[in-house]
Amino acid sequence: MTDVAIALGAFLLAMICSDLVLNGAKIQTGLARALAVYAAIGSGTLLYLQLAGGAGAIAFAIYWAGAFLSWFGVRSHLESSILLRMLALLQSGSKTKGELIDECERSYGEVQRVEELLRAGLVTCGPETIEVTRKGRFVVRAAAWLQ
Amino acid sequence: MSAHALIGIASFVLMTGSFYFVRPSVFLAVALGILALSAMASWQVAAGAHTVIMLLGLALYGFGLLIVRIMLRRSVSLHLLSRYASGDAAASVRTDIASRLQDAEHHGLVTRSDDVYTLTRFGRCIVWLTGVLRVAIRAAS
Numbered sequence: 001m002t003d004v005a006i007a008l009g010a011f012l013l014a015m016i017c018s019d020l021v022l023n024g025a026k027i028q029t030g031l032a033r034a035l036a037v038y039a040a041i042g043s044g045t046l047l048y049l050q051l052a053g054g055a056g057a058i059a060f061a062i063y064w065a066g067a068f069l070s071w072f073g074v075r076s077h078l079e080s081s082i083l084l085r086m087l088a089l090l091q092s093g094s095k096t097k098g099e100l101i102d103e104c105e106r107s108y109g110e111v112q113r114v115e116e117l118l119r120a121g122l123v124t125c126g127p128e129t130i131e132v133t134r135k136g137r138f139v140v141r142a143a144a145w146l147q
Numbered sequence: 148m149s150a151h152a153l154i155g156i157a158s159f160v161l162m163t164g165s166f167y168f169v170r171p172s173v174f175l176a177v178a179l180g181i182l183a184l185s186a187m188a189s190w191q192v193a194a195g196a197h198t199v200i201m202l203l204g205l206a207l208y209g210f211g212l213l214i215v216r217i218m219l220r221r222s223v224s225l226h227l228l229s230r231y232a233s234g235d236a237a238a239s240v241r242t243d244i245a246s247r248l249q250d251a252e253h254h255g256l257v258t259r260s261d262d263v264y265t266l267t268r269f270g271r272c273i274v275w276l277t278g279v280l281r282v283a284i285r286a287a288s
Contacts, residue, residue: 069211
């Protein structure tokens, strides 16, 4: 089971290195960097396992795809989930609906979200309106297709 | 290509396909079924590290697909982007945010008395767990 330990260790290393590379940026805006880290560590680990006569390439590829997707999903939720933010706010005591929504809007309302969409290259600021880029339209279509 | 690899590829393709074609409410059961069948088949072919790694990968993949689906349906930023793309100028992040409170109540994370919301025990567990994960991420970076 040394190969299992190596695979788990590689996943842990990839999580740590991705966070270092993201350097505080949200996962959606630093996705390419995180993907590069996972690709590099995954390739290195696969090469090592193949040279050492360890676990098969297909088995490891499936594992790595699952590892990345799970990490991406959990990380995104921890960063952006409004529901989790509301629960954290309630830890200090009961609140009214208005108080909770006001607080969430203050910390992560439309202004902050548009800034994030701008940083990710999904929208641009037109003369009078927000305009969605080609990349943004692709994301919208992909999301609709996957739902 | 080995039988083990074929089982892995088939399971991966089945899980990916079921994510798209199967109703969301049924996906978890289908994914668990695929995982169980894959475990039985691959253990007969090659019990050992290969199989453990592959099954771990399939489990993580199924979990990842579930989480991603929740994100795609729930993401306030994605809804905002969709509204901008469709030209809906009356975008309302506030309405989206408000609906999360209904979700929290529906899933037993909070209770409501008149207009006042309070964490349930289950809600406190979730807050604790996410706190631990956030500390781990901060420690790592």
